[in-house]
Amino acid sequence: MTRDAGGMAIETAGLTKRFGSQVAVNSVDLSVPSGSVFGFLGPNGSGKTTTIRMLLGLVTATSGRATVLGHDMPGNALAVLPEVGALVEGPGFYPFLSGAANLHRLDGADRLAPSATRSARVETALERVGLGGVGNKKVKAYSLGMKQRLGLANALLSPRRLIVLDEPTNGLDPQGTREVRSLVRSLTEEGTTVFVSSHLLAEIEQICTHAAIMSVGNLVAQGTIEDLRSVGAPTVTVSTPDAAETASVFATLGLAAEITHTDDAAVVTAQLGTVDPDAIVPALIAANVRIRGFSVLRPSLEDLFVQLTGEGFDIVQ
Amino acid sequence: MFRRRRTLAMLGAVALIPILIAIAVRVSSSRATGRGPAFLDQISQNGLFVSFVAMVVAIPLFLPLTVGVVAGDTIAGEAGGGTLRYLLVAPAGRVRLLVVKYLGSAVFCVAASLTVIVFGTLIGVILFPTGPVTLLSGDTVSVGESLLRSLLVASYVTISLLGLSMIGLFISTLTDVPVGSMAATVVMAVASQVLDQLPQLDWLHPFLFSHYWLSFADLLRQPISWDSYGSNAILQGAYMVIFGALAYGRFSAKDILS
Ligand SMILES: Nc1ncnc2c1ncn2[C@@H]1O[C@H](COP(=O)(O)OP(=O)(O)O)[C@@H](O)[C@H]1O
Ligand SMILES: [Mg+2]
Numbered sequence: 001m002t003r004d005a006g007g008m009a010i011e012t013a014g015l016t017k018r019f020g021s022q023v024a025v026n027s028v029d030l031s032v033p034s035g036s037v038f039g040f041l042g043p044n045g046s047g048k049t050t051t052i053r054m055l056l057g058l059v060t061a062t063s064g065r066a067t068v069l070g071h072d073m074p075g076n077a078l079a080v081l082p083e084v085g086a087l088v089e090g091p092g093f094y095p096f097l098s099g100a101a102n103l104h105r106l107d108g109a110d111r112l113a114p115s116a117t118r119s120a121r122v123e124t125a126l127e128r129v130g131l132g133g134v135g136n137k138k139v140k141a142y143s144l145g146m147k148q149r150l151g152l153a154n155a156l157l158s159p160r161r162l163i164v165l166d167e168p169t170n171g172l173d174p175q176g177t178r179e180v181r182s183l184v185r186s187l188t189e190e191g192t193t194v195f196v197s198s199h200l201l202a203e204i205e206q207i208c209t210h211a212a213i214m215s216v217g218n219l220v221a222q223g224t225i226e227d228l229r230s231v232g233a234p235t236v237t238v239s240t241p242d243a244a245e246t247a248s249v250f251a252t253l254g255l256a257a258e259i260t261h262t263d264d265a266a267v268v269t270a271q272l273g274t275v276d277p278d279a280i281v282p283a284l285i286a287a288n289v290r291i292r293g294f295s296v297l298r299p300s301l302e303d304l305f306v307q308l309t310g311e312g313f314d315i316v317q
Numbered sequence: 318m319f320r321r322r323r324t325l326a327m328l329g330a331v332a333l334i335p336i337l338i339a340i341a342v343r344v345s346s347s348r349a350t351g352r353g354p355a356f357l358d359q360i361s362q363n364g365l366f367v368s369f370v371a372m373v374v375a376i377p378l379f380l381p382l383t384v385g386v387v388a389g390d391t392i393a394g395e396a397g398g399g400t401l402r403y404l405l406v407a408p409a410g411r412v413r414l415l416v417v418k419y420l421g422s423a424v425f426c427v428a429a430s431l432t433v434i435v436f437g438t439l440i441g442v443i444l445f446p447t448g449p450v451t452l453l454s455g456d457t458v459s460v461g462e463s464l465l466r467s468l469l470v471a472s473y474v475t476i477s478l479l480g481l482s483m484i485g486l487f488i489s490t491l492t493d494v495p496v497g498s499m500a501a502t503v504v505m506a507v508a509s510q511v512l513d514q515l516p517q518l519d520w521l522h523p524f525l526f527s528h529y530w531l532s533f534a535d536l537l538r539q540p541i542s543w544d545s546y547g548s549n550a551i552l553q554g555a556y557m558v559i560f561g562a563l564a565y566g567r568f569s570a571k572d573i574l575s
Contacts, residue, residue, distance in 0.1 A: 056406050058573040081408035088406065092399025096321060109407035109414075154403065 009034045009162050009193035010055060014064035017050050024050040026217040027064065032195055032210070034161075037188050039204045039225075040197040042214030043309050048197040049089050051214075052166050055195075056086055069161055082112045085160040087168055091151030095140035099131060099150050102139060107157050125153040130179060144171035152183065163187060165196040169203050181207050201305045211301070215309040229298050234272045236280060239293030241265045249287045253280065265292055272296060324425070327383040328432050334379060335371030335437030339364075343444045364445030365463050368437025369537065372470060375433050376477070376530050381506035384478050387425045388485025389499030391418035392568065396493040396575035411569050415486065419561070422482040423475075430474040434467045456539035466536055473533040477549060480526040480556030481506055487564040493575045523548075526556050 010032035017025040025047040032038045042048050053059040055066055057074030066073045071080045093102040103122045107113045113121075126135040129149040139147065148171045155163050165184075169177045184194050184207050198204045205211075205225070212222040221228060236255070240246050243266035247257040255270035277296045284291055342360045360366045392415075395401035404414060441447070450463040458466070485502035492498050509527040512518055522528050529552065532545035 058402055058405060060570060060572060078408055078410055081406055086406045088402050092403050106403055106407050109404050109409035
């Protein structure tokens with residue numbers, strides 16, 4: 001197998017898709033490092049699924065290019081896709097076949113998947129997503145969550161270098177959502193790159209090493225989770241009845257204080273900048289400031305997400 | 318495909334054609350022998366004729382109907398069910414998927430034609446006397462020879478349906494709604510036969526894929542007249558090439574949005 005270009009499992013440059021006059025994906029430059037768990041975030045209609053379809057060779061880009069596992073797509077789809085497991089916009093199975101028979105069929109569609117180990121691999125994949133007991137039931141008897149799990153099992157049929165999951169927690173209960181998270185963790189331990197899209201940041205924030213944020217077809221932020229968190233500067237907050245004294249101590253430390261009064265105390269905040277947060281409390285105590293509360297907060301990724309993509313239920317067109 | 322109840326139901330319906338014909342003839346001929354159309358009359362004298370009569374009845378509508386359902390469903394059915402994207406990501410390969418799907422339709426054509434012949438022969442043997450068969454040319458052939466000719470008819474009808482199957486495959490790449498492509502394929506079969514009936518368009522007739530559908534009767538002459546067999550095979554082959562190329566052109570670069 002060829003090496004990934006620059007250790008990137010996925011790389012796109014100027015990737016664009018237009019549907020008629022509507023631009024669904026607008027010049028997206030994605031860089032997904034090998035071995036990462038990459039969160040692909042954005043509200044509904046922001047272009048996540050369209051991007052994923054282009055990565056998988058289902059949709060031809062209007063312009064730009066995409067490289068997956070070191071090969072250009074869609075030209076090398078037949079070489080690349082056997083090493084890619086995918087769940088795209090919900091599961092799709094024959095209702096009149098059992099879950100296991102559906103997996104057999106899809107595995108059989110991949111010429112490179114060895115038929116000798118097929119039954120064992122189907123069995124293992126079903127076990128892994130918690131469908132071990134119902135693999136022989138017809139899919140039409142499955143609940144939405146069970147179908148979603150079967151879709152995950154399909155992505156796990158063969159050893160993969162990349163797994164692409166489009167909204168994998170759709171239709172799952174909280175327990176199922178937790179299971180997906182632990183499944184993704186176990187995949188990364190095996191060295192698989194996981195590219196997971198979601199419109200719910202909270203569901204994947206804990207498991208991602210990297211993330212990108214889409215808004216109305218544009219990629220508005222991308223990087224490691226740490227990088228993204230540090231886009232907003234951390235702030236220090238002191239709750240105290242001695243607001244004025246606190247502000248002057250802050251001034252000597254080089255912090256610009258902002259005071260908001262509450263009933264019996266004041267809250268003094270400041271951008272932390274390069275000041276060592278551990279030096280603040282000793283300085284306040286030395287100045288005999290009474291401290292009722294102290295915290296150093298980084299803005300949450302959620303704040304960034306909302307700030308970049310807007311809030312509310314309206315789908316931005 | 319054969320794991321689908323729908324496929325088996327359609328073959329069952331096709332099998333009913335010779336059975337119903339045989340029973341109808343049996344019931345009526347016990348009351349008034351010697352009447353009715355000449356062809357049907359043959360049945361009561363020789364059961365081996367049931368399958369030929371059934372084929373004449375089946376080929377204008379019943380067989381195109383079932384072939385339309387199978388061939389029209391090939392790609393559109395996968396798209397409508399959401400399985401197409403997973404087959405392609407597996408990856409099945411777009412060309413390979415088209416080929417496999419077409420072969421599936423062709424196998425169905427074989428199965429449907431054989432169903433008419435096999436069930437026709439069986440019910441004929443059960444309900445009527447059997448013996449040497451008098452052909453359309455007036456010659457008589459042995460039971461064994463007549464069974465051989467039945468198989469020849471089955472192969473002729475199978476070939477006759479291959480062009481329509483490829484048309485169905487092409488239409489199936491145009492839509493994500495399988496019912497639409499099934500109906501459109503059946504409409505094509507009907508339209509072709511209607512055009513074949515219009516004397517004003519007789520220049521067009523040899524190019525219509527249904528033109529030789531009923532000419533399998535030529536296989537029931539002595540000596541066998543192979544002309545229509547050959548012309549039919551060439552015509553169906555031409556339809557397969559043209560619509561195969563159209564299906565490839567349409568599907569190989571299609572955006573899969575289902
Ligand atoms: N088949 C299509 N035809 C026209 N527009 C489409 C089609 N599919 C998606 N779109 C548009 O592309 C945009 C992005 O959609 P999508 O990629 O599905 O977003 P997401 O997966 O982030 O919810 C949306 O505005 C949607 O309306
Ligand atoms: Mg989506």
